[in-house]
Amino acid sequence: MEDTFFSIYAWPALVMIAQSLLVLVCLLVFIAYILYADRKVWAAVQLRRGPNVVGPWGLFQSFADLLKFVFKEPIIPSGANKGVFLLAPLVSVTLALATWAVIPFNETWVIANINVGILYVFAISSLEVYGIIMAGWASNSKYPFLGALRSAAQMVSYEVSIGFVIVTVLLCVGSLNLSDMVFAQREGLGTMMGLPNSFLDWHWLPLFPMFIIFFISGLAETNRPPFDLPEAESELVAGYMVEYSSAPYMMLMLGEYAAILLICSLTTILFLGGWLPPVDIWILNWVPGIVWFIIKVVLIFFGYSMVKAFVPRYRYDQLMRLGWKVFLPISLIMVIITAFVLKLMGWA
Amino acid sequence: MGLQAVFFYLFAFVAVASAFMVISARNPVHSVLFLILVFFNAAGLFLLTGAEFLAMILLVVYIGAVAVLFLFVVMMLDIDFAELRSGVLQYAPVGILIGLIVAAELIVVIGGSVLTPQAARAITMPIPNPAVRTNTAVLGDVLYTHYVYFFQIAGLVLLVAMIGAIVLTLRHRQNIKRQDISRQVARSPETAVEVVKVKSGQGI
Numbered sequence: 001m002e003d004t005f006f007s008i009y010a011w012p013a014l015v016m017i018a019q020s021l022l023v024l025v026c027l028l029v030f031i032a033y034i035l036y037a038d039r040k041v042w043a044a045v046q047l048r049r050g051p052n053v054v055g056p057w058g059l060f061q062s063f064a065d066l067l068k069f070v071f072k073e074p075i076i077p078s079g080a081n082k083g084v085f086l087l088a089p090l091v092s093v094t095l096a097l098a099t100w101a102v103i104p105f106n107e108t109w110v111i112a113n114i115n116v117g118i119l120y121v122f123a124i125s126s127l128e129v130y131g132i133i134m135a136g137w138a139s140n141s142k143y144p145f146l147g148a149l150r151s152a153a154q155m156v157s158y159e160v161s162i163g164f165v166i167v168t169v170l171l172c173v174g175s176l177n178l179s180d181m182v183f184a185q186r187e188g189l190g191t192m193m194g195l196p197n198s199f200l201d202w203h204w205l206p207l208f209p210m211f212i213i214f215f216i217s218g219l220a221e222t223n224r225p226p227f228d229l230p231e232a233e234s235e236l237v238a239g240y241m242v243e244y245s246s247a248p249y250m251m252l253m254l255g256e257y258a259a260i261l262l263i264c265s266l267t268t269i270l271f272l273g274g275w276l277p278p279v280d281i282w283i284l285n286w287v288p289g290i291v292w293f294i295i296k297v298v299l300i301f302f303g304y305s306m307v308k309a310f311v312p313r314y315r316y317d318q319l320m321r322l323g324w325k326v327f328l329p330i331s332l333i334m335v336i337i338t339a340f341v342l343k344l345m346g347w348a
Numbered sequence: 349m350g351l352q353a354v355f356f357y358l359f360a361f362v363a364v365a366s367a368f369m370v371i372s373a374r375n376p377v378h379s380v381l382f383l384i385l386v387f388f389n390a391a392g393l394f395l396l397t398g399a400e401f402l403a404m405i406l407l408v409v410y411i412g413a414v415a416v417l418f419l420f421v422v423m424m425l426d427i428d429f430a431e432l433r434s435g436v437l438q439y440a441p442v443g444i445l446i447g448l449i450v451a452a453e454l455i456v457v458i459g460g461s462v463l464t465p466q467a468a469r470a471i472t473m474p475i476p477n478p479a480v481r482t483n484t485a486v487l488g489d490v491l492y493t494h495y496v497y498f499f500q501i502a503g504l505v506l507l508v509a510m511i512g513a514i515v516l517t518l519r520h521r522q523n524i525k526r527q528d529i530s531r532q533v534a535r536s537p538e539t540a541v542e543v544v545k546v547k548s549g550q551g552i
Contacts, residue, residue, distance in 0.1 A: 081375075084378075116400045119401070119404035122404075123404045123407035123412065124407070126407070126408055126413070127407065127412060129412070129416060130384070130411075130416075133419055137423055145423075149420070152420065156412075156413060176484055
């Protein structure tokens with residue numbers, strides 16, 4: 001039975017496919033409820049009820065929306081570049097979901113535990129801009145094109161500061177592997193002060209400015225309000241999505257929300273200790289790590305939807321100023337400071 | 349002939365085919381999209397050889413940044429491809445000549461390492477065992493420890509080029525309104541508002 005085609009290739013491939021399907025299904029259901037939560041939070045801030053008709057408390061709203069999108073007629077504008085027009089949503093949703101292959105949900109729960117995990121995430125999320133550019137260009141219309149141009153410039157600008165934030169974390173960890181990043185947060189500032197392992201060890205405390213910059217850059221990178229200029233409805237109707245309808249539109253939305261969740265879980269892994277419990281006592285250790293992971297992701301997402309609810313939209317030149325003149329210098333200086341501190345204290 | 353070979357031929361075939369499409373596509377934007385596909389497959393080939401760091405950097409730098417700017421420019425320009433095509437025969441000899449030179453150089457390099465395998469071992473920085481040290485760390489050793497001065501000089505050259513480009517294109521226009529946020533914030537009623545007592549029946 002050893003070394004047959006089955007045991008070398010077919011079985012691992014089957015296992016991998018099963019794992020991917022599991023993650024995919026869980027992720028899609030999670031996204032459905034994240035969307036619902038986003039609308040509910042937004043509604044609550046504005047003293048509205050939000051979705052409350054489909055199912056108890058409106059819990060099935062997202063699934064109703066899904067059915068509506070799927071059964072509607074996809075309209076392709078006659079002037080559109082058909083191939084690219086239909087490829088764009090596919091590209092954006094595929095890339096947004098592909099990144100999840102390397103995200104560690106728990107100590108051993110990761111589909112592909114690759115050496116360069118964080119680079120892979122960074123690379124794939126830098127490709128996500130193509131879905132938007134292609135959608136905007138292929139629509140052959142003014143608003144989508146303007147939206148695509150804005151989005152491309154915005155995402156490229158904020159990737160720079162995200163990159164430097166990741167570099168500071170990498171300096172502290174000394175590995176590009178995402179699981180190693182969480183392991184590195186078992187001990188930190190808290191244990192150095194003689195406290196037991198707790199949330200004080202996580203990277204958010206020593207790298208607090210970077211944590212804030214990452215949070216804000218994440219908003220800009222995923223085109224969330226207050227940086228949703230690519231789809232600013234008062235200026236561009238719906239930006240690059242104007243010409244899309246039914247299933248292709250749903251895929252663009254899905255890609256966007258998958259990317260948002262990805263940034264949330266990346267924040268969790270880089271700064272909030274991934275699956276680690278907040279305090280090292282037996283009753284919290286007994287809770288499975290995936291629960292802590294999800295709680296942290298949801299907390300970050302709650303921050304994102306609160307920001308959406310009460311921060312007014314930025315002007316485009318202010319957005320660029322913030323990215324290039326504020327975040328880039330701060331994160332560059334922090335890289336240098338972190339490197340010096342690590343070297344001089346002998347921690348690296 | 350394992351799975352590796354299958355993936356190698358897959359990536360290689362798609363890369364060559366889309367490289368051909370880059371030069372034969374009618375629409376320039378399609379050309380750039382095919383170029384991106386070429387980069388993507390090249391990253392796949394890097395992965396197969398075990399150079400995962402290079403593969404990811406190729407994705408981040410070339411596809412994530414360079415090709416985006418490329419696509420920008422091509423989308424903005426209104427290129428008439430029929431007009432460009434008309435000169436193909438005129439430029440063909442030069443193109444073929446350059447292609448031949450590159451092919452000859454590649455043959456010399458690859459042929460050299462095939463004919464004298466011991467030459468590969470004579471290089472100054474031998475490739476360490478990937479099981480002991482990841483190739484990310486090895487690249488770091490080479491760039492930041494052994495050749496740090498050359499790396500710094502390269503960075504300096506790029507900095508000078510960047511400053512040069514900015515100086516050449518920066519045009520400081522007069523008579524336009526610029527927002528100065530610190531000045532706006534620092535404004536107080538005393539500096540912004542002038543209270544004038546106007547006598548009734550008279551203007552200011």
